[in-house]
Amino acid sequence: MNRKIVGAMIGLAGVLTLVSLAFVLPMKHSGAHDLPIGVAGPAAATAHIETQLRAQPEDAFDFHRYDSADDVRNGIEEREIVGGIAVETTGPTMFVTSAGGAQVAQTLRGVATAMSAASSTPVAVEDVVPTTTDDPQGxxxxxxxxxxxxxxxxxxxxxxxxxxxxxxxxxxxxxxxxxxxxxxxxxxxxxxxxxxxxxxxxxxxxxxxxxxxxxxxxxxxxxxxxxxxxxxxxxxxxxxxxxxxxxxxxxxxxxxxxxxxxxxxxxxxxxxxxxxxxxxxxxxxxxxxxxxxxxxxxxxxxxxxxxxxxxxxxxxxxxxxxxxxx
Structure with a gap:
């Protein structure tokens, strides 16, 4: 077989392999990595919540302290964080934003469900910046x-x-x-x-x-x-x-x-x-x-x-x- 043809075959195979890796590797390792999460409430309660969240995959969350639930909401609206949780007198609330990314919001909803199941206190979920009703998945x-x-x-x-x-x-x-x-x-x-x-x-x-x-x-x-x-x-x-x-x-x-x-x-x-x-x-x-x-x-x-x-x-x-x- 012609050497040029063989060289072209090897070269194209290498290029296609690199192309496949460029798409596959990021997808394989995608997921929750240092997601910036706001936390607000009494020190003891928020410390307990952070301990619970650290039980998730390693380095899944990066915690940011806020003074109140409203500050957490503002942080989400200004894209400082992708979600958050606040402990108030009425109980804990998980804040998500569907518009910020469906996967992230779904992950935080799952965390809220797991926290509710692990304790006697239900965790409410509030979508701070939702997507539209016509295209809920964005x-x-x-x-x-x-x-x-x-x-x-x-x-x-x-x-x-x-x-x-x-x-x-x-x-x-x-x-x-x-x-x-x-x-x-x-x-x-x-x-x-x-x-x-x-x-x-x-x-x-x-x-x-x-x-x-x-x-x-x-x-x-x-x-x-x-x-x-x-x-x-x-x-x-x-x-x-x-x-x-x-x-x-x-x-x-x-x-x-x-x-x-x-x-x-x-x-x-x-x-x-x-x-x-x-x-x-x-x-x-x-x-x-x-x-x-x-x-x-x-x-x-x-x-x-x-x-x-x-x-x-x-x-x-x-x-x-x-x-x-x-």
Whole structure:
């Protein structure tokens, strides 16, 4: 058999194996890892509760002390914590947020049930920030993981072909398409699926920013490094960024280390920003917004560099200057 064919077979098998590992390993080790949980109430009671919760899988929870149940609620609404428990005169209450991630909320509900069974005092459950009745599982947000990445990759391919050498125009076209797609998906989330019941414009712009960050980066890499640059960028966004995005589960459900890496990539930052805009009034989305902005600016900078280095871009720039002088 031809050596090139054998080499290609081995290489492709290795790539596919790495792709599989990139998706499987984070899922295998996913679960409750240092979930930030608020605790409020008398010292003796909260200490007993923390002891009970530490009986869960090791390092499942990271406890944060609050002065009152209202403070715990505020902490959840501002995305400082993903849930909490408060001991009051009426008994203990477990606070969850379905909108913050179905798996996390389900885990905390299970803990409340176990605590109720282990004692004579029932533990009430309050959903501080719930999902909508039309989409109680938040499937609309969870389902955006792949469309967000493809919405960044496909425009980079299409406009790179349609506008060869016109790198800044490629970027402008990609951003324009991202805005159109963002508003289309935002309207679907609001009126089609019912995932959100407000903040349509903010959510739509958040989707557009996420797609733009990916497209601009890939176009910039392709403009400066050709297909090798585009391929490397696409692998990072799709093979690394997508499984580590935490869009379906939130980043808190991913293993430590993997989660932090995912939040530094556009897919993960997009998921965090969208959940914040859709359900929490933007709270907790500041860092994600900055990450996406940095990727977008970097991509635009690469496009400007490619435009400057390209003969076609230089000729176009020269033509613009001549027309302006005239």
């Amino acid at each position: 499937a609309g947000i969870a389902g955006l993981a792949l469309p967000l990445v493809l919405g960044g990759i496909i425009p980079a391919v299409v406009f790179g072909r349609l506008l060869p050498g016109k790198f800044l125009r490629q970027g402008g076209a990609a951003v324009g398409m991202a805005v159109l797609t963002g508003f289309a998906l935002g309207l679907i989330l609001r009126f089609g699926v019912g995932t959100i019941d407000s903040n349509v414009i903010a959510v739509s712009l958040g989707i557009a920013l996420g797609m733009s960050a990916i497209s601009l980066t890939l176009l910039g890499l392709a403009g400066n490094f050709g297909m090798i640059g585009f391929g490397a960028g696409a692998v990072i966004m799709m093979i690394v960024g997508n499984p580590l995005s935490g869009i379906a589960t939130t980043a808190y459900w991913l293993p430590s280390g993997w989660a932090e890496l995912g939040q530094l990539l556009p897919p993960g930052a997009s998921g965090t920003l969208l959940r914040s805009l859709a359900f929490f009034g933007g709270h907790g989305g500041g860092s994600a917004f900055i990450v996406l902005l940095v990727w977008s600016v970097a991509g635009t900078g690469l496009l400007a560099l490619a435009q400057k280095r390209s003969p076609a871009g230089a000729a176009e720039t020269s033509g613009v200057r001549t027309a302006a002088d005239a």
